[in-house]
Amino acid sequence: MTEQHVPGERSTGTRHGKRPTMSDVAEKAGVSRALVSLIFRNAPGASEQTRQRVFDVAKEIGYRPDTAARTLASSRTKTLGVMLTIRNPFHADLVESCYAEADRLGYDIVLSTTVPTRGEERAVDALLGHRCEALILLGPKMSEAYLTQLSREHPVVAISRKVPDATLDSVHTAEAKGVREAVDYLVGEGHRDIIHIDGGTGPGSAERRKAYRAAMRKHGLTERIRVIPGNHTEDSGLHAAQVLLDEDALPTAVLAANDRCALGxxxxxxxAGVKVPQEVSVVGYDDSRVAMLSHIGLTTVHQNAEELGRLAVRTAVERIESPDAPARELVLDPELRVRDTTGPPR
Amino acid sequence: MTEQHVPGERSTGTRHGKRPTMSDVAEKAGVSRALVSLIFRNAPGASEQTRQRVFDVAKEIGYRPDTAARTLASSRTKTLGVMLTIRNPFHADLVESCYAEADRLGYDIVLSTTVPTRGEERAVDALLGHRCEALILLGPKMSEAYLTQLSREHPVVAISRKVPDATLDSVHTAEAKGVREAVDYLVGEGHRDIIHIDGGTGPGSAERRKAYRAAMRKHGLTERIRVIPGNHTEDSGLHAAQVLLDEDALPTAVLAANDRCALGxxxxxxxAGVKVPQEVSVVGYDDSRVAMLSHIGLTTVHQNAEELGRLAVRTAVERIESPDAPARELVLDPELRVRDTTGPPR
DNA sequence: GCGCTCTACTAGCGCGCTCTAGTGATAGAG
DNA sequence: CTCTATCACTAGAGCGCGCTAGTAGAGCGC
Structure with missing residues (x-):
C-alpha cells in the first residue's frame, strides 16, 4: 500500500462548522421556527412567497432537517426497517422493490444487514433503535419464539418465511408448488435419481424438503429420496458436491436449496470435470438476477421478487394502520424457469 | 396470489403499547434516570449490583435505548454512513469488512443504497439526516463538483474513486497496475487483438481505460487498441457481446470493465456458442466473491475488498478526529488472478 | 474532632425538532 | 358595526436521552 498526501484546500470554507438548525433558517428568513418546521413538513399554512424564501435561505446556509430530532419529536416516523443479508443477491432484488413501493406510499426505509459478525438480533435492534414503525424481515432465520415475541411488540412482516399460527404477517411463495413443479419436470425428462440439498433451518427450507419428499413419493420414487443437509450459501453447494463426488455414482439430478447453493x-x-446438464442436471431456487446472467443459465424456480417486495411493504403499512387486524399470509405462485442446467439424464 | 387469515392471538399482551423509556426503567428499578443512562452508556459510576438490577428491569419491560434521542442529546453519534449500490456484489464484500472494522473502533454503521429510483444524492441526504460523522462512498458516480462540495462540509472517504487535487480521502487500488498486469499476461499468452469494454463514467474507469491504452502501446499494439463503451453492470457486457458478434471476427481477448460486465x-x-477461453479469453475486474464461485472461474484483477473496507473505516475515523489533516490517498496493489476464462488465443 | 478523597448516586438543562393552542389581521355576512 | 371565518403566522411544551454540576455518605489519616 502506498499513501499520498494531496495538497487540497483544507483550510477554506465552512469545514465542519456547527450544523445549521431550523432556528438559523428562521432567524435568517425573519420568521418563526415553527413556520420553518411547517414549511419543511409540506404542511399547509404558509404563503407561497414565504415558503420560497425559506427554502432559499435553507439552501444558502446548507440546512438539512435532522432526522433524529424529527423522529424524537413526532409520533410517526414514517419509517420501515428492512433486515437483509447483504451477500444474498435475491435480497438485493427484494430491497429494490421495497424502496419503490415505500416511495409510493410516502415511507422511508432504513436497512440493516446481517454480516458474519453481526447476527439477526443486532440487526433488528438497530432498526428498532431507529423507531421503525414496522419491520420487514428478508428470510429471517431467527427462532420462532423470538420472531413471535417480536411480532407481538411491533408490526412485523416476514418475507419467505412461513410461521404456523403466527401473529405476524408473511409474504412468500408457495414453496411446495415450486418444488413439485421442478420434480415433475425432472421426472418428465426421465430422471429418477433426484436428490435434494436442503436449506437447513433457512426460510422455506422445511416446506421445500417436505414437498420434495412428497413429490418423489407421488412418482413412486420413495426409495430414491435423498436429502443432503445444506444451507443457503454457495459453500453448501460446494460441500454437497464433495460428498457426491466421493461416492461411486452421481445422481442424475440435484435440486438445490437456492440459487446460491446451486452456483456453489x-x-x-x-x-471436477462433470458436465452439466449432460451428466447431472441442476435446479436452483429464487431466480435472483444472477441466475439469469450467469453464463450458463440456471434452471430455477422463479420467485417474483418485485411482487414480494411490493406486497411486503403494503402489508407492513396496512399493519401499521390497523394493528389489530388478523395476521395475513400472502402466498405467490412460483414458476419453474427451465434454462440450460437441466436436460434428460445421461 | 392467495391470502389466508391466520387466527393468532392478536388481542393479548403488550401489542404496540407505548414504547418504554429510560424513566420507566428508572422508576421500576428505584433509581434516577441519570443512573440508568450512565449504565446503558457503559460509563463508570454505578455499582455492579445496581447495574445488574437495571439491566434486568430493562429486559423485563422490553426497554431499548432510542437512537434518535441518543443522537440528539449527544454531540457525538459515533456513526459512519456508508453509501452503496446494493446490486453490486463487490459492495457486499466491502460492507462486510466495513462493519468488522467499525465494530472494532466502536462505531455504528448506517447503510444507504442507491437503487434505480433513488440516486446518490438522496442516498447521501439520508445519511446526513442521520447525523453520520463521516461518509464512506462506495464507487460514487456523482459529479466531481458535488463530491468536492460534500467533502468540504463533512468528512468523506471515497472507495474506488480517485479525485485529483481532492479535499477528500480516497482508498482505491492502483487501477493502472491491475490493467497493465492483465494486458501483459494476455500478450504473454500470445494475444494481440485485445479489446477493452470500459466502465463509462464509473469509478476507476478512466484510469483503467488509460492504462489499457498505455499497455497496448507498450507492446506495440497501438493499432489494435479498441474500447467499447460500457458501464459497470451485466447489461454492458451483454451489449458489448452483441456488438462483437455482429462483426466479422471476434477479438481473441476482452478486458471487461468489472466482474459484472464480464459475467454479462x-x-x-x-x-451464441462461443467457447471461452478457446475462442475468446475474458478478464474481469474486482474479484468479487461471485467471480470465484461462478462455475467457470473468472480470470480477474483482484482487489482486496477486506483491506479496502478496513482502510476506509480507519481513514474515516482518523478524519473525524483530525478534520484538518491533509487529505490522503491510500492505494492498494491489485493482483491478477488467473482462473479459467483465459488461455492462449485460437 | 477535622478535612480530605472516593464511590454511588441525583437534579436538571438542552439537543433540534413537531405539534397544539393560540394571536392578530383582513374579509365578508348580516 | 359586530360577528364569524380564514389566513399567515408564533409561543412554548415536550419527545427521550446525554451530560455537567452537584450531593450524601463512607472511609481514612492525623
Missing part, C-alpha cells in the same frame, strides 16, 4: 454446486462440479 | 459478456458469448 455448479462451480465444484465444473472443477 | 460470458453469458451472451455462451448463448
Amino acid at each position: 454446486l455448479l462451480g465444484a462440479l465444473h472443477k | 459478456l460470458l453469458g451472451a458469448l455462451h448463448k
Whole structure:
C-alpha cells in the first residue's frame, strides 16, 4: 500500500462548522421556527412567497432537517426497517422493490444487514433503535419464539418465511408448488435419481424438503429420496458436491436449496470435470438476477421478487394502520424457469 | 396470489403499547434516570449490583435505548454512513469488512443504497439526516463538483474513486497496475487483438481505460487498441457481446470493465456458442466473491475488498478526529488472478 | 474532632425538532 | 358595526436521552 498526501484546500470554507438548525433558517428568513418546521413538513399554512424564501435561505446556509430530532419529536416516523443479508443477491432484488413501493406510499426505509459478525438480533435492534414503525424481515432465520415475541411488540412482516399460527404477517411463495413443479419436470425428462440439498433451518427450507419428499413419493420414487443437509450459501453447494463426488455414482439430478447453493454446486462440479446438464442436471431456487446472467443459465424456480417486495411493504403499512387486524399470509405462485442446467439424464 | 387469515392471538399482551423509556426503567428499578443512562452508556459510576438490577428491569419491560434521542442529546453519534449500490456484489464484500472494522473502533454503521429510483444524492441526504460523522462512498458516480462540495462540509472517504487535487480521502487500488498486469499476461499468452469494454463514467474507469491504452502501446499494439463503451453492470457486457458478434471476427481477448460486465459478456458469448477461453479469453475486474464461485472461474484483477473496507473505516475515523489533516490517498496493489476464462488465443 | 478523597448516586438543562393552542389581521355576512 | 371565518403566522411544551454540576455518605489519616 502506498499513501499520498494531496495538497487540497483544507483550510477554506465552512469545514465542519456547527450544523445549521431550523432556528438559523428562521432567524435568517425573519420568521418563526415553527413556520420553518411547517414549511419543511409540506404542511399547509404558509404563503407561497414565504415558503420560497425559506427554502432559499435553507439552501444558502446548507440546512438539512435532522432526522433524529424529527423522529424524537413526532409520533410517526414514517419509517420501515428492512433486515437483509447483504451477500444474498435475491435480497438485493427484494430491497429494490421495497424502496419503490415505500416511495409510493410516502415511507422511508432504513436497512440493516446481517454480516458474519453481526447476527439477526443486532440487526433488528438497530432498526428498532431507529423507531421503525414496522419491520420487514428478508428470510429471517431467527427462532420462532423470538420472531413471535417480536411480532407481538411491533408490526412485523416476514418475507419467505412461513410461521404456523403466527401473529405476524408473511409474504412468500408457495414453496411446495415450486418444488413439485421442478420434480415433475425432472421426472418428465426421465430422471429418477433426484436428490435434494436442503436449506437447513433457512426460510422455506422445511416446506421445500417436505414437498420434495412428497413429490418423489407421488412418482413412486420413495426409495430414491435423498436429502443432503445444506444451507443457503454457495459453500453448501460446494460441500454437497464433495460428498457426491466421493461416492461411486452421481445422481442424475440435484435440486438445490437456492440459487446460491446451486452456483456453489455448479462451480465444484465444473472443477471436477462433470458436465452439466449432460451428466447431472441442476435446479436452483429464487431466480435472483444472477441466475439469469450467469453464463450458463440456471434452471430455477422463479420467485417474483418485485411482487414480494411490493406486497411486503403494503402489508407492513396496512399493519401499521390497523394493528389489530388478523395476521395475513400472502402466498405467490412460483414458476419453474427451465434454462440450460437441466436436460434428460445421461 | 392467495391470502389466508391466520387466527393468532392478536388481542393479548403488550401489542404496540407505548414504547418504554429510560424513566420507566428508572422508576421500576428505584433509581434516577441519570443512573440508568450512565449504565446503558457503559460509563463508570454505578455499582455492579445496581447495574445488574437495571439491566434486568430493562429486559423485563422490553426497554431499548432510542437512537434518535441518543443522537440528539449527544454531540457525538459515533456513526459512519456508508453509501452503496446494493446490486453490486463487490459492495457486499466491502460492507462486510466495513462493519468488522467499525465494530472494532466502536462505531455504528448506517447503510444507504442507491437503487434505480433513488440516486446518490438522496442516498447521501439520508445519511446526513442521520447525523453520520463521516461518509464512506462506495464507487460514487456523482459529479466531481458535488463530491468536492460534500467533502468540504463533512468528512468523506471515497472507495474506488480517485479525485485529483481532492479535499477528500480516497482508498482505491492502483487501477493502472491491475490493467497493465492483465494486458501483459494476455500478450504473454500470445494475444494481440485485445479489446477493452470500459466502465463509462464509473469509478476507476478512466484510469483503467488509460492504462489499457498505455499497455497496448507498450507492446506495440497501438493499432489494435479498441474500447467499447460500457458501464459497470451485466447489461454492458451483454451489449458489448452483441456488438462483437455482429462483426466479422471476434477479438481473441476482452478486458471487461468489472466482474459484472464480464459475467454479462460470458453469458451472451455462451448463448451464441462461443467457447471461452478457446475462442475468446475474458478478464474481469474486482474479484468479487461471485467471480470465484461462478462455475467457470473468472480470470480477474483482484482487489482486496477486506483491506479496502478496513482502510476506509480507519481513514474515516482518523478524519473525524483530525478534520484538518491533509487529505490522503491510500492505494492498494491489485493482483491478477488467473482462473479459467483465459488461455492462449485460437 | 477535622478535612480530605472516593464511590454511588441525583437534579436538571438542552439537543433540534413537531405539534397544539393560540394571536392578530383582513374579509365578508348580516 | 359586530360577528364569524380564514389566513399567515408564533409561543412554548415536550419527545427521550446525554451530560455537567452537584450531593450524601463512607472511609481514612492525623
